[in-house]
Amino acid sequence: MSILVDRNTRVIIQGITGKIATRMAERAIAGGTNLVGGVRPGRGGSRHLNMPVFDTVAEAAEAITPDATAVFVPPQHAADAMIEAIEAEIPLIVCVTERIPVLDMVRVKAALAGSKSRLIGPNSYGVITPGECRIGVMPDRPHSPGKIGIASRSATLAYAAVDQTTRLELGQSTSIGIGGDPVHGIGFRECLELFLADERTAGIVLIGELGGSDEEEAAALLAAEKPKKPVVAYIAGVHAPAGRRLGHAGTIDFFGDRSAAGKIEAFRQAGAIVVDSPTLIGHAMRQALWRL
Amino acid sequence: MNLHEYQAKALLREYGAASPDGALAATAEEAAATAQRLGGLAWVVKAQIHAGARAQAGGVRMVSSPDKAAAAARDMLGKRIVTAQTGPEGIVVKTVYVEKAVEVERELYAAILVHRAKAGVVVLVGREGGTGVERTLARRETLFDLPFGLEGADPAGIAGLTKFLSVEQIQAEKIANMLSQARRAFIELDARLIEINPLAVTAGGDIVALDAKMIIDDNAMWRHPELETLRDEDEADPQERAADQFEINYARMDGDIGILTMGAGLGLATMDMVVNEGGRPADFMDVRPMASREQVAEGIRLLLEDSRVKVILVMAVGGGLLHCDTIAEGLSSVFRKTGSAKPVVYYAAGTGKEISELTLKNQGVPVAVTESMEEAVAEAVRIAGSRAA
Numbered sequence: 001m002s003i004l005v006d007r008n009t010r011v012i013i014q015g016i017t018g019k020i021a022t023r024m025a026e027r028a029i030a031g032g033t034n035l036v037g038g039v040r041p042g043r044g045g046s047r048h049l050n051m052p053v054f055d056t057v058a059e060a061a062e063a064i065t066p067d068a069t070a071v072f073v074p075p076q077h078a079a080d081a082m083i084e085a086i087e088a089e090i091p092l093i094v095c096v097t098e099r100i101p102v103l104d105m106v107r108v109k110a111a112l113a114g115s116k117s118r119l120i121g122p123n124s125y126g127v128i129t130p131g132e133c134r135i136g137v138m139p140d141r142p143h144s145p146g147k148i149g150i151a152s153r154s155a156t157l158a159y160a161a162v163d164q165t166t167r168l169e170l171g172q173s174t175s176i177g178i179g180g181d182p183v184h185g186i187g188f189r190e191c192l193e194l195f196l197a198d199e200r201t202a203g204i205v206l207i208g209e210l211g212g213s214d215e216e217e218a219a220a221l222l223a224a225e226k227p228k229k230p231v232v233a234y235i236a237g238v239h240a241p242a243g244r245r246l247g248h249a250g251t252i253d254f255f256g257d258r259s260a261a262g263k264i265e266a267f268r269q270a271g272a273i274v275v276d277s278p279t280l281i282g283h284a285m286r287q288a289l290w291r292l
Numbered sequence: 293m294n295l296h297e298y299q300a301k302a303l304l305r306e307y308g309a310a311s312p313d314g315a316l317a318a319t320a321e322e323a324a325a326t327a328q329r330l331g332g333l334a335w336v337v338k339a340q341i342h343a344g345a346r347a348q349a350g351g352v353r354m355v356s357s358p359d360k361a362a363a364a365a366r367d368m369l370g371k372r373i374v375t376a377q378t379g380p381e382g383i384v385v386k387t388v389y390v391e392k393a394v395e396v397e398r399e400l401y402a403a404i405l406v407h408r409a410k411a412g413v414v415v416l417v418g419r420e421g422g423t424g425v426e427r428t429l430a431r432r433e434t435l436f437d438l439p440f441g442l443e444g445a446d447p448a449g450i451a452g453l454t455k456f457l458s459v460e461q462i463q464a465e466k467i468a469n470m471l472s473q474a475r476r477a478f479i480e481l482d483a484r485l486i487e488i489n490p491l492a493v494t495a496g497g498d499i500v501a502l503d504a505k506m507i508i509d510d511n512a513m514w515r516h517p518e519l520e521t522l523r524d525e526d527e528a529d530p531q532e533r534a535a536d537q538f539e540i541n542y543a544r545m546d547g548d549i550g551i552l553t554m555g556a557g558l559g560l561a562t563m564d565m566v567v568n569e570g571g572r573p574a575d576f577m578d579v580r581p582m583a584s585r586e587q588v589a590e591g592i593r594l595l596l597e598d599s600r601v602k603v604i605l606v607m608a609v610g611g612g613l614l615h616c617d618t619i620a621e622g623l624s625s626v627f628r629k630t631g632s633a634k635p636v637v638y639y640a641a642g643t644g645k646e647i648s649e650l651t652l653k654n655q656g657v658p659v660a661v662t663e664s665m666e667e668a669v670a671e672a673v674r675i676a677g678s679r680a681a
Contacts, residue, residue, distance in 0.1 A: 075511065138611060152557070153557060154557020155611055156555030180556060213409050238564045276564075
């Protein structure tokens with residue numbers, strides 16, 4: 001088992017004919033992902049990488065019944081692309097696009113409410129169940145099939161955790177990039193719920209940063225559930241100056257009330273193992289699993 | 293993109309949210325003429341800089357004659373104003389805004405922003421406005437969240453506001469109406485923040501913005517080419533402006549260790565590790581996943597040209613799009629061109645690690661290749677400590 005995606009997940013790509021989308025599609029196919037087609041307005045009826053291309057998500061949904069769509073669409077059109085996928089009732093939408101206006105994401109979230117879809121991202125590396133399905137821009141190496149569930153706002157820190165858990169022969173069940181934007185799809189709390197319910201996942205890694213309240217919401221769930229599965233958390237940005245945007249749009253909080261220190265405290269109180277360096281994630285997890 | 297007070301007020305007025313009559317002045321003579329033209333008995337002269345807390349720093353003065361308006365403007369123009377929000381160097385005042393003073397009965401606070409967890413626009417009202425309010429705002433629960441429907445503020449919200457502010461319902465309605473107009477400006481202009489502090493109730497019962505701060509979403513500027521003319525980059529750090537041109541996320545700090553990382557999260561983590569090790573970051577620099585060798589080179593060039601930087605710490609974690617070799621190629625091309633001897637500490641993992649390390653060694657970059665992030669941070673801190681300024 002794994003969460004959200006596995007070898008049976010039928011995947012399409014919106015914006016499939018783009019340069020990066022094509023590169024990522026080739027890699028997904030090579031990695032065993034069940035990629036079944038793509039969407040590109042104006043190119044319907046053609047084929048790309050030997051797969052059918054449709055003008056709209058609705059047509060693709062009708063013809064090839066995808067379970068998931070990867071949105072590789074420029075920021076000016078990304079919100080409309082996500083809403084199109086929501087309207088076509090695609091169960092899982094993964095958006096890697098960076099620099100989408102925040103009010104566009106407000107519109108997307110309104111469309112998501114009460115819909116049949118779940119969103120990962122935007123500004124996300126995507127989601128991967130190693131060896132079975134990858135949707136996004138992550139590298140294949142050093143992922144390995146295994147038992148650690150990872151959810152992260154940052155891509156590079158997630159790769160570091162993947163590298164460590166692979167070296168320690170723990171592997172990953174699924175790794176999810178929740179994205180670096182202030183308004184986004186699923187958060188740490190939902191990832192935590194899914195990982196706790198997943199039999200294959202033995203331990204959970206959450207990698208957060210200052211800003212927003214995703215970490216606090218996950219910590220509240222943790223405190224209520226008191227799960228046996230160990231949760232290792234790392235929070236970046238303890239020494240970030242307040243009121244300035246550092247890379248991720250999500251790191252600025254105009255009221256400055258969601259500091260990294262507060263998130264660390266919330267996780268500690270909730271019983272998570274909080275490490276103070278991203279290099280300690282793997283070891284902390286291995287030790288916690290030994291203690292069980 | 294930050295807007296000046298006078299720009300924010302002009303935009304808000306277009307949407308029907310009122311502020312006192314005023315005009316911009318670039319000289320003392322203009323300030324006097326403006327006061328004369330506006331009429332009245334008293335005026336406020338306000339330095340136009342992208343920073344709050346101006347009043348405590350002498351950037352806001354109430355005057356009682358056009359001559360005194362000129363004197364106040366003379367005191368401010370061309371001078372540096374240092375406030376809690378400018379950093380120690382302060383900001384040079386280029387223009388002042390001269391505004392007709394209004395008789396204020398009560399000062400409130402209002403802010404419009406996107407609530408992240410609710411994924412919606414919220415309008416917050418505080419019972420007290422004015423200077424020094426920033427600190428109390430850390431407690432968000434002291435603010436009233438005024439709910440809006442499709443038709444503007446809803447009746448229950450107005451009833452709540454009436455109670456919260458202990459005012460007559462008619463006055464709460466006026467306030468809600470003004471904020472409804474400001475909210476429309478927020479949405480139509482893709483703002484990230486509109487802060488009206490103070491939001492004044494005048495002796496005549498009018499609701500006006502005495503100060504206004506507006507930030508436009510940088511990611512939405514393509515939708516608002518007309519707002520480009522409002523951009524004032526003179527205040528931005530020149531290095532931050534240069535980095536922006538090459539789509540590098542850069543923020544200047546006050547230390548001596550130049551940091552370049554692949555990814556923002558890794559950048560935050562590296563800053564934390566450097567500080568924990570006793571070092572001081574000179575910057576935050578995040579190379580985005582789509583970066584080219586040239587963009588990396590420009591980022592490194594900024595750090596080489598920064599005389600404060602004693603050592604450059606590069607953390608590369610190769611992903612699916614950006615590989616470590618791109619970082620190494622950018623790095624070595626700059627060192628080749630400049631012949632710089634500034635020491636570099638390098639850590640790499642993931643896609644392109646081995647080839648990037650080979651590239652650096654073969655190209656003669658003065659680099660220490662390290663095997664862990666801890667080792668890299670410790671080495672950078674050690675070098676910075678051993679090279680006295």
